[in-house]
Amino acid sequence: MANLSDLQPLNHPAFNKHKVQVQIKRDDIIHPIISGNKWRKLKYNIQTVKQSSSVQGVLSFGGCYSNHIHALAFACFEQSIPCIGIIRGEAEYANNFTLSWAAHWGMKLHFVDRKTYRRRYDSDYLAELQQQFPFYAFIPEGGSNSLAIKGVSEVITELIQQTTFDTLITPLGSGGTLAGLIAGDTSNQTNHKILGIAVLKNADYLKEQVESLLPELAKPHNNWHVLTNYHRGGYAKFSPQDASRIIEFNRVTGVNFEPVYSGKMILAFLDLLDEGYFSPGEKIVLLHTGGMQGLGGMIERGIVNKADWPMPEQVENKINQK
Ligand SMILES: Cc1ncc(COP(=O)(O)O)c(C=O)c1O
Numbered sequence: 515m516a517n518l519s520d521l522q523p524l525n526h527p528a529f530n531k532h533k534v535q536v537q538i539k540r541d542d543i544i545h546p547i548i549s550g551n552k553w554r555k556l557k558y559n560i561q562t563v564k565q566s567s568s569v570q571g572v573l574s575f576g577g578c579y580s581n582h583i584h585a586l587a588f589a590c591f592e593q594s595i596p597c598i599g600i601i602r603g604e605a606e607y608a609n610n611f612t613l614s615w616a617a618h619w620g621m622k623l624h625f626v627d628r629k630t631y632r633r634r635y636d637s638d639y640l641a642e643l644q645q646q647f648p649f650y651a652f653i654p655e656g657g658s659n660s661l662a663i664k665g666v667s668e669v670i671t672e673l674i675q676q677t678t679f680d681t682l683i684t685p686l687g688s689g690g691t692l693a694g695l696i697a698g699d700t701s702n703q704t705n706h707k708i709l710g711i712a713v714l715k716n717a718d719y720l721k722e723q724v725e726s727l728l729p730e731l732a733k734p735h736n737n738w739h740v741l742t743n744y745h746r747g748g749y750a751k752f753s754p755q756d757a758s759r760i761i762e763f764n765r766v767t768g769v770n771f772e773p774v775y776s777g778k779m780i781l782a783f784l785d786l787l788d789e790g791y792f793s794p795g796e797k798i799v800l801l802h803t804g805g806m807q808g809l810g811g812m813i814e815r816g817i818v819n820k821a822d823w824p825m826p827e828q829v830e831n832k833i834n835q836k
Contacts, residue, residue, distance in 0.1 A: 518544050518553070519540045519543065519672070520539075521538070521672075521676040522537060523537055524536045528787055528788075533795060534792050535796070536799075536800065537798070537800070538767075538801075539669065539799055541554065541801060541804055542776070542803070542804040542805075548588055549804030549805070549806065549807075550805055551666060551801075552585035552586075552657065552804060552805075553585070554691075555662035555665050556585060556586060556589050557665040558664050558665050559572075559651075559657065559659070559662065559665075560595070562661060564593060564595070570596060571590075571596035571597055571598065571649065571650045572595055572598070572650060572651050572652075573651070574597070574599060574653040574654070575599070575601075575602075575634045575655040576599060576600075576656075577602050578612065578613060579610065579811040579812075581775075581807060581808055582655070582656050582657050583621070584615055584807050586599070586616075586621070587599070587616035587620070587621035588615075588619050590620065590621065596620070596622075596650075597620065597621045598650065599613075599616060599622070600631070600634070600643070601625050602626060603625055604625055607625070615807075634654070655688060658688045658689060658727060662690045662694065663693050663694045664697075666691050666693070666695060668698065670682075671698060677799065678797065679797045681792065681796060681799070682706060682708045682798075682801065683782075683783060683801065684710055684800075684801040685710070685775040686710030686724075687712075689720055691710075691803060692708065692740070693728050695801070697728055697729050697731075699732075699735065700731075700732075705737065707738070708739075710724065710738070710741065711782040712740055712741065713745055713749060713778045714749040716742075717742045718740075720742070721740045745778070746778060752773045752777070756777075757822075760773055761823070770823075772806055773823075774805065775803055775805050776805065779801075783800065
């Protein structure tokens with residue numbers, strides 16, 4: 515299997531100071547739109563739908579700025595698969611950066627209030643939706659299902675061909691990405707450590723959630739940890755200092771991270787280095803999970819400015835083709 519993404523050395527004075535060797539797995543540049551963990555999670559989901567003669571389309575769930583919704587809409591567009599997004603929020607959000615693109619690529623947006631959206635895992639609600647859309651395959655929020663786990667596990671297959679490492683770090687939201695990495699690391703015995711940096715507050719429940727997503731064979735793996743103290747105030751929250759630290763890190767390393775997922779992983783990593791979490795000589799791989807499209811909505815809302823947070827050229831170019 516060819517490697518989907520490069521593994522690049524990452525250089526920063528903090529790494530020299532703490533004598534660690536750091537590499538970055540560039541899943542963010544796998545594809546101009548379906549980047550990072552979205553590509554990995556959607557790969558087998560889309561393949562399965564394409565191969566099924568009874569499935570006519572795909573339905574999934576997400577917030578108004580969802581990376582998953584954005585990527586899914588484009589993946590379905592490319593494969594000529596009809597798709598529906600059940601979106602938390604009001605119809606006025608349809609014009610925002612993320613959703614206007616999703617609609618442009620043909621996704622039908624169905625807005626639901628928060629109360630209804632909370633039912634997205636309830637069997638009665640899903641049965642109602644299935645009645646309404648009988649020949650649609652349902653993909654959960656964030657794309658995290660067993661097919662996604664299979665797709666993400668291939669990151670490890672690639673990494674093992676590309677390098678040797680002690681520790682692998684990923685941002686953690688719904689748990690599918692971390693679960694996929696754990697599942698793929700069948701070399702549990704070789705002492706790889708896998709860390710998930712929770713990007714949301716009160717995330718202790720995520721450990722159980724990751725466990726529930728693991729395939730049976732991976733359940734005994736105990737080489738992973740969920741770190742819950744690096745959320746910076748909650749989902750999509752970050753202080754001006756946090757933002758400055760990420761911008762500076764981007765400048766020094768030449769790789770762009772955004773402040774919701776990958777940037778929080780970077781801040782956590784820098785803090786963990788200062789806390790003496792890693793041993794001198796440790797070989798660390800950071801997984802860049804993409805999500806750079808999220809900057810579009812943040813720029814639009816004035817939360818960040820474009821000069822400090824450039825979108826990757828390939829995202830901009832693709833977007834300018836609208
Ligand atoms: C860019 C990006 N990175 C990381 C994550 C976290 O992945 P997961 O939800 O699988 O834990 C997400 C959310 O799905 C994301 O959009």
